[in-house]
Amino acid sequence: MKVIVPPIKSQGIKTKLIPWIKDLVSIADQKGKWIEPFLGTGVVAFNSGYKKAILNDTNPHIIGFYKGIQDKTISAPLMKKYLEEEGKLLSEAENNGYEHYLKVRSRFNGGEFSPYDFIFLSRAGFNGMMRFGSKGNWNIPFCKKPDRFAQAYITKITNQVATVSQIIQPKPNWTFHNKSFADIIPLASENDIIYCDPPYYGRHVDYYNGWTEQDEELLFNLLSETKAKFILSTWHHNDWRENEMINKFWNKFNIVTKDHFYHNGGNIENRRTVVEALVCNFDTDDFTTHNHGLTEKIKLEQLALRFEERQEALGITAATQKAGKRVPKTV
Numbered sequence: 001m002k003v004i005v006p007p008i009k010s011q012g013i014k015t016k017l018i019p020w021i022k023d024l025v026s027i028a029d030q031k032g033k034w035i036e037p038f039l040g041t042g043v044v045a046f047n048s049g050y051k052k053a054i055l056n057d058t059n060p061h062i063i064g065f066y067k068g069i070q071d072k073t074i075s076a077p078l079m080k081k082y083l084e085e086e087g088k089l090l091s092e093a094e095n096n097g098y099e100h101y102l103k104v105r106s107r108f109n110g111g112e113f114s115p116y117d118f119i120f121l122s123r124a125g126f127n128g129m130m131r132f133g134s135k136g137n138w139n140i141p142f143c144k145k146p147d148r149f150a151q152a153y154i155t156k157i158t159n160q161v162a163t164v165s166q167i168i169q170p171k172p173n174w175t176f177h178n179k180s181f182a183d184i185i186p187l188a189s190e191n192d193i194i195y196c197d198p199p200y201y202g203r204h205v206d207y208y209n210g211w212t213e214q215d216e217e218l219l220f221n222l223l224s225e226t227k228a229k230f231i232l233s234t235w236h237h238n239d240w241r242e243n244e245m246i247n248k249f250w251n252k253f254n255i256v257t258k259d260h261f262y263h264n265g266g267n268i269e270n271r272r273t274v275v276e277a278l279v280c281n282f283d284t285d286d287f288t289t290h291n292h293g294l295t296e297k298i299k300l301e302q303l304a305l306r307f308e309e310r311q312e313a314l315g316i317t318a319a320t321q322k323a324g325k326r327v328p329k330t331v
């Protein structure tokens, strides 16, 4: 399956999970609108195939960028011209390009909204990460490659802009919003599908990605009330711990899971394999592709029990763990 890759990058991007998510979307078989309250890079929406969509994110740069593509103030040729100019300045700048990275970053952080500078920073920053500091400022170090914008790379980004320009439908078929998810979910009606990929509770946090238990509860309440079908992406467990929100909220719905390895991420935990979960309010009996083996609701107590049994078999007790021994993989 050919996956459409968007021009924006971020560490939580779901590109690799698209075939898995799409399989579940096809089981939902909804004929109405695609509703995505936590758009991020847009990769899931762009691969959804829906001609009507309501797309939202609290990050104004993401929404501003895609609105610009929709109203054609941002185009592939303009992006090409911009990247050629800025790429040349980067390659010629002092300190191995760093001086020019700083210049673009300070005009961006100075409040001069430029969707082009947003793409520049996203592509010239370390590891394709997106992170904003406590004042909403761009907070990613330079990738230290003055020749970052070589012609082949510019062509790649320009093609990505051209591709999403074809996919984004004109208003009012696709609408972009810069609100909270709580304003968006109630817009869904019975024939729609809501795909939610909120910040993961207990994990990476930044200016646009704060996420508390209250947020999770509000999301749970709104999704419990909706007449639409929904799919929620979350994490189920990793080598070290379980996502307590599964037991607290999501276990009342159907859950399918799959191993996923995240390459990017600041702290060590984010670089490990995570068992991803898709939670949904419709029947998943037909869902077998890519399944990690948990088609049925699995109680966390059961996981904990298996964990303890396995620990016992390995001769690991609470006392050895306290003494600093590594906790073995659970499932």
Ligand SMILES: C[S@@+](CC[C@H](N)C(=O)[O-])C[C@H]1O[C@@H](n2cnc3c(N)ncnc32)[C@H](O)[C@@H]1O
Pocket: 010, 012, 013, 014, 015, 037, 038, 039, 040, 041, 042, 043, 044, 056, 057, 058, 059, 179, 180, 181, 182, 197, 198, 199, 200, 208, 209, 210
């Ligand atoms: C995990 S990312 C989504 C990633 C996306 N599925 C992708 O593949 O690129 C979560 C997104 O939710 C947005 N967000 C965080 N809190 C929000 C809120 N309260 N309402 C709406 N969007 C929010 C963040 O700005 C971020 O872009």
